[in-house]
Amino acid sequence: MASPRPRRATPASAPAAPKASRINLTGSVRDVCDYFYQQGWTDGLPIIPPTEDLVLEMLEASPLSAGQVLGQVPPLNGSVTVEKTAINAVMAGCRPEYFPVVLAAVKAVLQPQFNVGGITTTTGGAAPVALVSGPLAAQLDINSGTAVFGSGHQANATIGRALRLTLRNLGGAVAATMEKSTHGWPGKYTMCFAESAERCPWEPLQVALGYPKEATIVLVSACRGIHTLVESTQESGQGVLETLVGSMTAGGISGYAFQARGASPIIVFGPEHAAEVAAAGYSRQDVAQYLFERVRLPKSQIKGRGHYGARSWPAEFEAAPDDTMLPLVADPGKYVITVAGGDGRHSSWFPAWSATQRAVEVVQG
Amino acid sequence: MITKAFIVAAQNRARALGLTEHPVVVIDHPIASKNRSQILTLAQDSVSEVAQGLITALGRGKSG
Structure with a gap:
């Protein structure tokens, strides 16, 4: 196999707004992908080579310079410049029209309470x-329907991947050095989805969080995986909620x-379950209150197990x-x-990591 | 202070902050399972090494 040879690399030239380096490579697309992989610039999957014309195309869709x-x-x-983010978006396979969503996601994870450095260096995955x-x-055709968590949906796959590549290439989220997950999970490649506007029985999430109905938001929460549950026997929303509570009251969470620390688990009702929960009289806020009151463990079951040794909880719990x-x-x-x-008859929930708080950004048009 | 599992990460983080010679005290991994008393013992066992690191860094700062 012919190795691609870098012919010229130009260092960053403008310290105030660092411009990305340029590098010329020869060889096939496979050679270029191999070169990027060898440099540690990819997640192991092939990338689209971020040529200047493709990056420019991405930048033309940007609301920011x-x-x-x-x-x-x-x-x-x-x-993190807009240009460097655009390079990672090209590599991830984003279509230019996705780029404002990518930018919002990147801005969200940079909010201090999200603790983005911590999610890279924790063993917690x-x-x-x-x-x-x-x-x-x-x-943008961000999937909110069948097989919402994968695969086969370009917007979901590439927006989430662009965010991950940005964290990798600009933040150092690389397993050989700063990435310390014991296991990690496939969300380390990509995890992006949309709320179903058609089948959500409640007001849209952006409205519930205080934003206008016309706004599009990206909410990010750092999570340790996904737990999918089935409830195909119970036909009431009450039964669905009870099964959900059962799945959230296990050891090791x-x-x-x-x-x-104020972390936010994400609860994703499948549309059938959501309709039944709403029909049982629960608003979105009622569901949150219901879970807060019942997703609990006795202190005796928490003491001496799991993360108890490093606990960070309200003083009154002690x-x-x-x-x-x-x-x-x-x-x-x-x-x-x-x-x-x-x-x-399925729903899911994402257990949150411990030392993080969610962040929200409005997508700029 | 870091545990053995984080040596490379600590070196890289120090380099990113421009502190390539930042002294690091390495203790056994893991510590998350240790109770308060065990953590205190680890800290006490490391005091002299931490102090030495701080003195060394301070001296480097003065001479530099």
């Missing part, structure tokens, strides 16, 4: 789950000892009797309740 600095991304504190809600989701039922989250508002998926 190429040189604008969005921030620094820990742990290696790489400077956290990855951002990007949830899109608003009119742009349908316009780190949030039970970390309520003080002195509480052992039979006190302790909640998974700090308050009902921490739960993100949404609806997505196809037909079927």
Whole structure:
């Protein structure tokens, strides 16, 4: 196989708004992909080579100028410019019209409370789950229906991947160095989906969070995986909620000892379950309250297990009797309740990582 | 202070912050399972090494 040979690399020239380096490669697309992989610039999957014309095409869809600095991304504190984000979006396979969503997702993970450096360096295997809600989701064909978590949906796959490649290439989320997940999960490749506007029985998520109905938001929460549950015997929303609670009250869930950090699990009702829960009289807020009151474990079951040794919880929990039922989250508002998926008797929830809080950005047109 | 599992990460982080000679005290991995008393023992066992690192770094700062 012919090795691609870099012929010329131009260093960054403008410190205030660092311009991405240019490099000339010869060889086939496979050679270029191999070169990128050998440099540690990919997630192991093939990339679209970020040629200047493709990056320019991406930038033409940007609401922000190429040189604008969005921030620094820990742990290696790489400077995140719009141009560098566009390069990663091209590599991920994004269509240019997705780019405003990518930018919103990147800006969201850079919000300090998200602790993006921590999700890279923890052994806990956290990855951002990007949830899109608003009119742009349908316009961009971000899947909210059948097989919502994969695969075969270009917008979902590539928007989430662009976010991950940005964290990798600008923040240093690389397993050989800063990435310390014991396991990780496929969300480390990509995890982006949309709320189902058609089948959500409640007001849209962006409205529930205080944004206009016309706005499209990206909500990110750092999560440790996905837990899918079946409830195909019960036909009431009450039964669905009870089964959900059962799936969230197991051992080894780190949030039970970390309520003080304010993490947000994401609950994703399949549309059939959502319709039944709504028909049983539950609003989105009622569901959050219901979960807050019942997704609890006795303190005796938390003590001495899981993350108890490194616990970070409210002071009153420390002195509480052992039979006190302790909640998974700090308050009902921490739960993100949404609806997505196809037909079927299934729902899912994403357990949040411990030391993070969710972040939201509005997609700029 | 870091555990053995994070040596490479700590070196890279220090380099990113421009602190290539930042002293690092390495202890056994893991610590998440240790109770308060065990953590205190680990800290006490490392005090002299931490102090030495700080003195060394301080001296480097003065001479530099």
